[in-house]
Amino acid sequence: MRISLFAIGIAGVTALGFPAPGIAQESADQRLGTVHFETSCNEIAQRRFDRAMRYQHSFWYTASRDIYEEVLKADPACAIAYWGIALSYLNNPHGPIPAPNLPLGLAAIEQAKAVGAGTQRERVYIDALSVMYLDYEKVPHQARVQSYLKAMEALAGRYPGDDEAQIYYAIALNVAASPSDKTYANQLKGAAILEPIFLRQPQHPGVAHYLIHLYDYPPIAAKGLPAALRYAKIAPNAPHAQHMPSHIFTRVGYWKESTAANLASVQAAKQGKEVGDQLHGEDYLVYAYLQLGQDQEALAVIRDIEAAQPDPDAFAAAFSQGAAPARYMVERGDWGGAASLDVKPSKFPHAMAISHFARAIGAARSGKIDAAKLDTAKLAELRDKLREAKNDYWAGQVDVQAKIAGAWVLYATGQRDDALKAMSSAVDAEDATEKAPVTPGPLAPARELYGFMLLDCGMAKEALAVFEATMAKEPNRFNGYVGAATAAQLSGDAAKAKAFYARLIDLAAESNSDRPALAAARSFVASN
Known part of the structure; x- marks a missing residue:
């Protein structure tokens, strides 16, 4: 799979006629790609x-906002610059607009209307974006997103020759897509819009960036490899451009490529003092290191994450500070460590839920049933809080966590049949939705955890089928190979066990981990 996917990616890059990697560009701004958005301004x-x-x-909002202000100094009548300012206040459009940004974005839209657009096209852009801010205190975020999608569809239809209109419509399709739509209709429609533009504008940062987002789903991730292999070269100075290819690399299990991308991203973010970008990249970096069995490297990154002091309104940063330490414990099967994790206070219930989730599983699996019940109850409380806030997506994600935690509590109390039914239900719930772009994935896939529960019950054949299904969706995971190899071994399929163990050994060839599974893999392969 690894060789064939890289061949596809490289062939795609060559076919697009991209210049050879490493061609020097003359200025820092040119090292962010090439964009032309026609305006009526001087x-x-x-x-x-x-x-x-x-x-x-490239989602470098503070910098873009400062330059839009420079636009207004050059031409105070340039109303579309206020549209740009309002656009920058959206932050990453895949998440809710940060609360402090809402009145600022609305003020920018109102100023754009007060100044007056220079052309009808610019007026349509301003009106389309205005729906993301108007009545934000009354209209839920997702409802405003759907209204924005309709407005962008109309804009793109009205100006078919305007590539920027098509580009922003395409990413709006992804933002507004239902996480339960497994046909990926919106995403494929958006990608079909962008692919021809990618041929015409191979140096456009937004096209490559948004293609990665549009293909960031397991069944279609390989289609994103040409954009993933290109984006960092288009905008080498942008921290987000260095990071984004790892979304696709994570989906296809390219861990070394993911670590390289995120090391570059983190370095660029630190140089630019972009703490949110730094922590987001570091979360993905920890995930990749753990799949390679490079536990010491992961731990060093976690210490860096824990020492950071991000903006409390930055969700990606809060998520990273909750997720990275929890990943380290869960991926390594350190259940005592997971049970004793600190819960970092956050204004985001779903960020704190990650810690409670790890704590609940860790406590249940280390025999601390009362503690596991407390953290499971806390997950239910946080889920309900999210429901009350109309944050349906994250309420659903925390509900999956609560289901998994509850299943392990049942298992720890000897109710194995009920536990297996509860885990199966959690698997179905996780399958029915998609991960958020803020995360490389759950702390552990629900189906993978189900497989380990089946193994513990002595149901090796059933577990093997579950692990093989998990690997189809979450390829090249360390614990996926461990579970599949163990299940095959216990099922009496020595050849399949050896194959999975060999892949684990290859995956962790540069590992410094003392995980028992690695020693078991080497021993089995050597004796078979």
């Missing part, structure tokens, strides 16, 4: 606007 303002858009398309 020549200086136009150049500055294009410059701001290069930052904007």
Whole structure:
């Protein structure tokens, strides 16, 4: 799979006619790609606007906002610059707008309307974005997202020759997509819009960036390899451009490529003092290191994450600070360590839920049933809090966590049949949705945890089928190979066990881990 996917990716890059990697570009701004967004503003303002858009398309919001302000200094009548400012206040459009940004974005939209758009096209852009801010205190975020999608569809239809309209419509399709739609209709529609533009504008940062987002789903992830292999070269100075390819690399199990991408991203983010980008990249970095069995490297990154002091309104940062330490315990099967994790206070219930989830599983699996029940109850409380806040997506994610935790509590109390039924239900619930872009994945796939429960019950054949199904969706995971190899061995299929153990050994060839599974793998392969 690894060789064939890279062949596909490299062939795609060659077919697109991209220049050879490493071609020097003359300025820092040019090292963010090439964008032209036609405006009615004066020549200086136009150049500055294009410059701001290069930052904007790589989600470098503070920098883009500063440059939009420079646009207004060059041309105070450039109303579309206020649209740009409002756009920057969205932050990552795949999540809710940070609460402090809502009145600021609304003020920018109102100022754009007060100044007056220079053309009808610019007026339509301003009106389309306005729905993300108007009545934000009354209209839920997801309802505003759906209204924005309709507005962008109309804009793109009205101006079919405007690539920027098509690009922003395409990413709106992804943002507004239902996480329960397993046909990926929105995503494939958006990708079909962007692929021809990618041929025309191979240096456009937004096209490569948004193609990665649109293909960031297990069944279609391989289609994102050409964009993933290209984006960091288009915008090498942008921290987010260095990070984003790892979304696809994670989906296809390219851990070394993911670590390289995120090391570059973290370095760029630190240089730019972008703490949110730093922590987001580090979360993905920890995930990849743990799959390679490079536990010491993962632990060093976690210490860096824990020492950071991000903006309390930055969700990706809060998520990283909750997820990374929990991943370290759960992936390594350190159940006592998981049970004793600290819960870092956060304004985001779903960030704190990660710690409670790890604590609940860890306590249940280390015989601390009362503690496991307390953390499971806390998950239910956080889920209900999210439901009350109309945050349906994250309420659903925390509900899956509560189901898994509850299943392990049942298992720990000897109710094995009920526990297996509860785990099966959790697997179905997780399958019915998708992970958020903020995370490389759950602490452990529900189906993988189900497989280990089946193994513990002595149901090796059933467990093997479950692990093989898990690997189809979450390829090249360390514990996926461990579970499959163990299940095959206990089922009496020595050849399949040897094959899985060999893949584990290859995966962890540079591991410094003392995980018992590695020693068992080497011993089995050597004796078979």
